[in-house]
Amino acid sequence: xxxxxxxxxxxxxxxxxxxxxxxxxxxxxxxxxxxxxxxxxxxxxxxxxxxxxxxxxxxxxxxxxxxxxxxxxxxxxxxxxxxxxxxxxxxxxxxxxxxxxxxxxxxxxxxxxxxxxxxxxxxxxxxxxxxxxxxxxxxxxxxxxxxxxxxxxxxxxxxxxxxxxxxxxxxxxxxxxxxxxxxxxxxxxxxxxxxxxxxxxxxxxxxxxxxxxxxxxxxxxxxxxxxxxxxxxxxxxxxxxxxxxxxxxxxxxxxxxxxxxxxxxxxxxxxxxxxxxxxxxxxxxxxxxxxxxxxxxxxxxxxxxxxxxxxxxxxxxxxxxxxxxxxxxxxxxxxxxxxxxxxxxxxxxxxxxxxxxxxxxxxxxxxxxxxxxxxxxxxxxxxxxxxxxxxxx
Numbered sequence: 001x002x003x004x005x006x007x008x009x010x011x012x013x014x015x016x017x018x019x020x021x022x023x024x025x026x027x028x029x030x031x032x033x034x035x036x037x038x039x040x041x042x043x044x045x046x047x048x049x050x051x052x053x054x055x056x057x058x059x060x061x062x063x064x065x066x067x068x069x070x071x072x073x074x075x076x077x078x079x080x081x082x083x084x085x086x087x088x089x090x091x092x093x094x095x096x097x098x099x100x101x102x103x104x105x106x107x108x109x110x111x112x113x114x115x116x117x118x119x120x121x122x123x124x125x126x127x128x129x130x131x132x133x134x135x136x137x138x139x140x141x142x143x144x145x146x147x148x149x150x151x152x153x154x155x156x157x158x159x160x161x162x163x164x165x166x167x168x169x170x171x172x173x174x175x176x177x178x179x180x181x182x183x184x185x186x187x188x189x190x191x192x193x194x195x196x197x198x199x200x201x202x203x204x205x206x207x208x209x210x211x212x213x214x215x216x217x218x219x220x221x222x223x224x225x226x227x228x229x230x231x232x233x234x235x236x237x238x239x240x241x242x243x244x245x246x247x248x249x250x251x252x253x254x255x256x257x258x259x260x261x262x263x264x265x266x267x268x269x270x271x272x273x274x275x276x277x278x279x280x281x282x283x284x285x286x287x288x289x290x291x292x293x294x295x296x297x298x299x300x301x302x303x304x305x306x307x308x309x310x311x312x313x314x315x316x317x318x319x320x321x322x323x324x325x326x327x328x329x330x331x332x333x334x335x336x337x338x339x340x341x342x343x344x345x346x347x348x349x350x351x352x353x354x355x356x357x358x359x360x361x362x363x364x365x366x367x368x369x370x371x372x373x374x375x376x377x378x379x380x381x382x383x384x385x386x387x388x389x390x391x392x393x
Contacts, residue, residue: 023100023101023104023105024097024101028097031094031097031098032097032098032100032101033098034094034095034098035094035095035096035097035098035099035100035101035102035353036098036099036101036102036106036349037098038091038095038098038099038356039082039098039099039102039106039349039350039352039353039356040102040345040349040352042078042081042082042085042348042349042352042355042356043074043075043078043345043348043349043351043352044345044348045078045081046074046075046076046077046078046080046081046348046352047074047077047078047344047345047348049074049077049081050070050072050073050074050076050077051070051072051074053070053072053077054069054070054071054072054237055070057071057072057204057237058071058237058240058241061241061244061245062245063240063241063244063245064244068240069233069236069240070233070237071203071233071234071236071237071238071240071241072233072237073170073171073196073231073232073233073234074344074348075171075344075347075348075351076171076192076195076196076231076351077348078348078349078351078352078355079189079192079351079352079354079355080196080355081352081355082351082352082353082354082355082356082357082358083189083355083356083358083360084355085355085356086355086356086357086358086359087359087360091356095356096357098353099353099356099357100353102349102350102352102353103185103350103353103354103357106346106349106350106353107175107346107347107350108297108298108301109298109346110175110343110344110345110346110347110349110350111172111175111176111298111299111301111302111343111347112298112301112302112305113305113338113339113342113343113346114172114263114302114339114343114347115301115302115303115304115305115306115308115309115339116305116306116308116309116335116338116339116343117260117263117309117335117339117340117343118260118263118264118306118309119260119306119309119310119312119313120264120306120310121310121313121314121317122257122260122313130219130223130254130257130258130261130392131261133223133227133388133392134223134226134227134258134261134262134265135261135265136388137227137381137384137385137388138167138168138262138265138269139167140381140384141163141166141167141377141380141381141384142163142164142167142269142272142273143163144377144380144381144384145159145162145163145166145167145373145377145380145381146159146160146162146163146276148162148373148376148377148380149162149163149373149377152369152372152373152376153369154366154369154370154373155187156181156277157181157182157183157184157187157277158183158187158190158191158366158370158373159373160177160181160183160273160276160277161174161177161178161181161183161187161188161191162191162194162370162373162374162377163273163377164176164177164269164270164273165191165194165195165230166230166374166377166378166381167262167265167269167381168262168263168265168266168269169230169231169232169259169262169263169266170195170199170230170231170232170234171192171195171231171347171351172231172232172263172266172347173266173269174188174191174192174195175188175347175350175351176266176270176298176299176302177269177270177273177274180270180271180273180274180277181273181274181277185354185357185358186358186366187366187370188354189354189355189358190366190370190371191370191374192351192354193374194370194371194373194374194375194378195230195231195374197374198230198374198375198378199229199230199231199234199378200234201378202228202229202230202234202238202378202382203229203234203235203237203238203241204238206224206225206228206229206238206382207225207238207239207241207242207245207246208245209224209386210224210225210242210251211242211245211246213386213389213390214389214390216248218248218250218251218254219250219251219254219392220389220390220392221242221248221251221254221255221389222239222242222250222251222252222253222254222255222256222258223254223255223258223385223388223389223392224385224386224389225238225239225242225251225255225258226239226254226255226256226257226258226259226261226262227258227259227262227381227385227388227389228381228382228385228386230378232259232263235255235256235259236255236256236259238255239251239252239255239256240252242255264306266299266302267299267302267303267306270299271299305339308323309335309339311323312326312331312335316328316331
């Protein structure tokens with residue numbers, strides 16, 4: 001009798017709120033806890049390792065790592081941990097429900113919370129010339145990456161991920177675009193590997209390239225670093241190196257705001273790539289899908305929290321309270337908690353789950369062409385960023 005009742009409970013369709021929040025029935029959540037906790041643990045360990053590795057990299061360049069943010073992304077380390085476990089000891093099947101929950105719903109939660117890091121007020125600080133330049137470079141990066149992917153014959157899905165990761169914000173953009181172009185885990189994992197490899201190379205090399213090209217032109221150096229490197233943590237690592245080695249805090253500030261401007265364009269790039277992807281498929285999908293389907297709920301949540309952050313900044317700028325409720329200290333602490341720490345932990349949990357469900361043997365099946373796409377996109381965008389920055393210098 002009990003088994004029959006359980007069977008009927010599992011047969012009932014998902015309620016709309018269950019589908020929206022969990023992607024599974026509430027009664028199935030206990031079975032998802034072990035996998036979710038395992039992915040969360042990998043993300044937490046990834047954060048600790050990223051901090052240690054980042055401090056080592058800074059010290060290697062003669063920079064005191066004390067009280068400085070790690071230039072190594074905890075999210076990257078989390079996906080590597082997941083890959084290592086999945087491809088060595090393996091994972092039991094009873095972890096799968098929780099890993100699925102992490103790859104889907106926890107991922108979207110992390111992207112939504114990233115919106116709290118972005119304020120339009122900060123974006124406007126890059127100036128009337130800088131904002132159009134950043135937008136133009138993002139558009140160029142998208143088109144160039146898609147063109148390189150098409151020329152090398154990789155899948156449209158992988159080309160779209162390469163374009164988003166190179167143009168916007170590395171891993172976060174990869175995760176945001178993957179659902180709307182229906183990319184699979186192996187394509188996501190390969191793109192994350194490209195971001196890690198070529199972004200790390202840029203982080204280590206570009207500070208010295210920037211100084212060689214631009215000398216004491218702080219704005220040009222900062223713009224180059226903020227637009228030529230993939231992931232936010234990698235940009236900050238490169239800009240921090242530049243500021244410490246060459247004593248130029250202005251370049252660090254410009255690089256930070258240029259990267260924030262790129263990140264803010266995520267809301268436009270996700271639907272744009274979805275539409276381009278559908279048109280390239282040649283199936284007439286763009287005519288069948290409603291316009292709202294190109295603006296996923298998690299992207300709208302990202303926008304809503306970004307607007308909330310901007311409204312708070314405006315309130316503080318006028319000498320009042322943020323949102324009429326919070327002091328500056330409390331507002332900064334809250335946005336840092338949810339926008340930085342919790343969002344990073346959520347994205348790390350999601351990426352650990354992606355890594356844990358990806359077999360390296362499958363990645364081998366994709367061949368070396370995706371690696372060439374990542375290299376070509378990174379090099380092309382780096383050259384375009386250098387040229388733009390030189391013109392502004």
